[in-house]
Amino acid sequence: MHVTGNTNILFINPWIHDFAAYDFWIKPLGLLSIASLLRANNYNVALIDCLNPLHPQLAQEPGILLSKRKSSGHGKFPKAVIPKPEPLQHIPKRYHRYGITPRLFRQALDDHPRPSLVLVTSMMTYWYPGVFEAIRIVREALPGVPIVLGGNYVNLCPDHATASGADFTVQGAGEKVIPSLLRTILGRGDLSFMPDYKNLDTYPYPAFDLLDLKDQVPILTSRGCPYCCTYCASHLLNETFLRRDPGKVADEISYWHKRFGIRHFSFYDDALLVNPHEMIIPLLKEVIRQNRDCQFHCPNGMHLREITPEISKLMFRAGFKTIRFGFETSDENNQEKTGGKVNNAHFIQAVSYLKEAGYERSDIGIYILCGLPGQACREVRDTIEYVHAKGAKPVIAEYSPIPGTALWPEAVKSSRYDISSDPLFHNNSLLPCQGEALTFDMYNDLKSLTRTRSERQGMRSLP
Numbered sequence: 008m009h010v011t012g013n014t015n016i017l018f019i020n021p022w023i024h025d026f027a028a029y030d031f032w033i034k035p036l037g038l039l040s041i042a043s044l045l046r047a048n049n050y051n052v053a054l055i056d057c058l059n060p061l062h063p064q065l066a067q068e069p070g071i072l073l074s075k076r077k078s079s080g081h082g083k084f085p086k087a088v089i090p091k092p093e094p095l096q097h098i099p100k101r102y103h104r105y106g107i108t109p110r111l112f113r114q115a116l117d118d119h120p121r122p123s124l125v126l127v128t129s130m131m132t133y134w135y136p137g138v139f140e141a142i143r144i145v146r147e148a149l150p151g152v153p154i155v156l157g158g159n160y161v162n163l164c165p166d167h168a169t170a171s172g173a174d175f176t177v178q179g180a181g182e183k184v185i186p187s188l189l190r191t192i193l194g195r196g197d198l199s200f201m202p203d204y205k206n207l208d209t210y211p212y213p214a215f216d217l218l219d220l221k222d223q224v225p226i227l228t229s230r231g232c233p234y235c236c237t238y239c240a241s242h243l244l245n246e247t248f249l250r251r252d253p254g255k256v257a258d259e260i261s262y263w264h265k266r267f268g269i270r271h272f273s274f275y276d277d278a279l280l281v282n283p284h285e286m287i288i289p290l291l292k293e294v295i296r297q298n299r300d301c302q303f304h305c306p307n308g309m310h311l312r313e314i315t316p317e318i319s320k321l322m323f324r325a326g327f328k329t330i331r332f333g334f335e336t337s338d339e340n341n342q343e344k345t346g347g348k349v350n351n352a353h354f355i356q357a358v359s360y361l362k363e364a365g366y367e368r369s370d371i372g373i374y375i376l377c378g379l380p381g382q383a384c385r386e387v388r389d390t391i392e393y394v395h396a397k398g399a400k401p402v403i404a405e406y407s408p409i410p411g412t413a414l415w416p417e418a419v420k421s422s423r424y425d426i427s428s429d430p431l432f433h434n435n436s437l438l439p440c441q442g443e444a445l446t447f448d449m450y451n452d453l454k455s456l457t458r459t460r461s462e463r464q465g466m467r468s469l470p
């Protein structure tokens with residue numbers, strides 16, 4: 008096939024199929040970055056967002072549960088109960104499709120001009136059933152149109168992704184692979200505008216205008232991370248640590264604020280605070296100077312070791328509202344063994360600086376990893392207590408095993424599931440690597456311990 012002229016390309020953000028999913032400032036940033044690059048090259052781009060909570064016909068759809076959104080860019084997705092996939096039948100919880108209904112999806116496919124190409128993204132590895140369902144429906148509705156699948160699931164489970172039903176599964180950053188992809192599929196790959204991969208400031212801003220719900224905009228000031236923690240995939244997804252110019256990041260924030268009145272921004276960086284003089288300090292100063300009445304949210308954990316009195320004060324003044332930090336454990340041996348990104352002294356110091364700057368305990372969310380291979384309940388409980396005692400808010404982050412990480416072989420050995428055969432078992436809500444030392448009863452008690460932040464109320468079963 009050889010296509011010329013203004014070609015239509017349809018982008019699909021697929022459903023999430025899971026036991027639970029919360030829109031914690033989730034937007035399809037990677038997909039919209041590719042869309043804006045193609046638009047800059049005169050392609051006609053359109054998006055069907057299966058997660059769109061604003062679809063005008065949602066309320067009339069049978070079986071859909073709607074929920075109110077929060078005003079600051081997060082909230083519940085619409086959802087419907089669906090049958091569990093066969094390998095998850097034994098789990099005594101309801102399984103959902105989060106987002107619009109398949110009927111509305113088919114209708115959107117009919118309403119769009121027939122595309123020459125469909126590009127589908129993917130995020131968590133264990134969300135692949137929603138991706139497969141979207142591809143199946145596109146195939147039925149648009150016979151003969153090539154479908155390409157990319158994103159994190161493909162990057163982390165490339166072999167498994169070949170069963171997706173897409174014509175091509177593509178690994179790597181979309182911006183890099185797009186020219187050869189267009190050449191292979193459309194016979195047209197010479198893009199007149201191409202960014203310089205080593206300079207993130209040459210990328211066009213993501214095409215957030217394609218989203219119906221513009222309640223918040225995610226910002227990426229960098230790609231990758233200089234650390235290499237044993238449980239994390241960052242180094243598998245990014246070859247190097249690349250950063251933007253902080254002034255250009257501030258320009259992007261003010262662009263979205265002026266264009267759509269956006270007041271809430273979420274940072275998706277793996278390492279926002281690292282080498283603070285290169286990014287966060289100049290960025291915060293510029294945000295304060297611009298004085299735009301915006302709020303900033305960091306749902307992805309930041310580095311405690313980088314927190315200083317100056318950064319704390321600047322964050323507070325700039326409107327950094329949701330702050331979360333990766334601590335993982337108070338066991339210093341394990342901190343060292345898993346990558347050494349933080350120690351207890353960093354944590355204690357950071358909390359005191361943040362409080363001096365004006366943050367309250369309830370603002371300072373500290374992620375604690377739960378369900379690591381061989382991990383005992385005691386370690387998690389001690390960490391919750393430690394975090395609480397030092398004046399911050401413990402937040403449990405259930406471990407999701409990721410192929411290719413240093414911890415993966417141990418995860419495979421320790422899991423009661425065959426996690427290497429089916430990514431459904433990577434689902435963190437299954438606690439796939441938990442063992443006798445951390446049973447589900449203990450886990451439930453740990454959850455209520457974090458909620459009540461009390462050592463004594465109803466905690467008798469905790470060893």
Ligand code: B12
Binds near residue numbers: 033184238
């Ligand atoms: C931001 C983020 C979040 C956000 C939400 C992001 C979202 N949109 O869904 C929040 C904070 C909510 C989140 C939560 C979690 N996350 Co998270 N998250 C990330 C993070 C840091 C960045 C994702 C991102 O947007 N990157 C930037 C964009 C530009 O990249 P991208 O989407 O990959 O797109 C590029 C390519 O993939 C490709 N591409 C994408 N689509 C397509 C399509 C085509 C056709 C092509 C050709 C190419 C292509 O091109 C794009 C541009 O270069 C990643 C790590 C990372 N560095 O990627 C982890 C990551 C995805 N998360 C991870 C984990 C473990 C979690 C949690 C389970 C953590 C926990 N224990 O609680 C939760 C689970 C959430 C849930 N169950 O609801 C793991 C993956 C786990 C897995 N099994 O898949 C990752 C990889 C981090 C890690 N620790 O290693 N996360």
Ligand code: SF4
Binds near residue numbers: 234239241278
């Ligand atoms: S510091 Fe954070 S992002 Fe970087 S490798 Fe460790 S867990 Fe991953």
